[in-house]
Amino acid sequence: GEDVEQSLFLSVREGDSSVINCTYTDSSSTYLYWYKQEPGAGLQLLTYIFSNMDMKQDQRLTVLLNKKDKHLSLRIADTQTGDSAIYFCAESVGGNKLTFGTGTQLKVEL
Amino acid sequence: DTAVSQTPKYLVTQMGNDKSIKCEQNLGHDTMYWYKQDSKKFLKIMFSYNNKELIINETVPNRFSPKSPDKAHLNLHINSLELGDSAVYFCASSPTAGELFFGEGSRLTVL
Numbered sequence: 001g002e003d004v005e006q007s008l009f010l011s012v013r014e015g016d017s018s019v020i021n022c023t024y025t026d027s028s029s030t031y032l033y034w035y036k037q038e039p040g041a042g043l044q045l046l047t048y049i050f051s052n053m054d055m056k057q058d059q060r061l062t063v064l065l066n067k068k069d070k071h072l073s074l075r076i077a078d079t080q081t082g083d084s085a086i087y088f089c090a091e092s093v094g095g096n097k098l099t100f101g102t103g104t105q106l107k108v109e110l
Numbered sequence: 111d112t113a114v115s116q117t118p119k120y121l122v123t124q125m126g127n128d129k130s131i132k133c134e135q136n137l138g139h140d141t142m143y144w145y146k147q148d149s150k151k152f153l154k155i156m157f158s159y160n161n162k163e164l165i166i167n168e169t170v171p172n173r174f175s176p177k178s179p180d181k182a183h184l185n186l187h188i189n190s191l192e193l194g195d196s197a198v199y200f201c202a203s204s205p206t207a208g209e210l211f212f213g214e215g216s217r218l219t220v221l
Binding site for chain 1: 113150151152153154155158166200202207208209210211212213214215
């Protein structure tokens, strides 16, 4: 199957860390991605991780991959109001097809 | 110098009408896509073209017909519009699988 699931909402205070979780079902995924969608805009690629890696860090973003549990997470350190958006995880099994998760709405409060 | 541009951005029309959405990318990518995002923000692939050839055609009613006159353009024509077609349609292009560059979306409202 290709179901990619995320929790719908996350609310954090400015300056705290945010952790957005994702579970997927296809163990043959080669790459896993995180995209960000701001209101009224298209999705933007934030970061990605190859399936043979456990962790990837990119400035304030940390991606953790647990292949055994098919669990992916995105940690945003020092969350800012500009980080408020919908975050989508996505998996690429092969070819040119990307399957997106259900999206997590992140709200950052002052 | 927008990378992936879609027109129109908003489209309001009656049931039964036919409408088109156009997409152009100036990134030189070989692959282009159409995605549909529903009111719950769920995003689902509809079609993908690689260098003008159709490579992905998901379970989409045949009222939807994509056309790619060249690798920089991918248009979407929809016949006999239905209420359930109301959504935001996103065009995207990519140099590699997974690294997608999205347009700003075309919001279609069918009355």
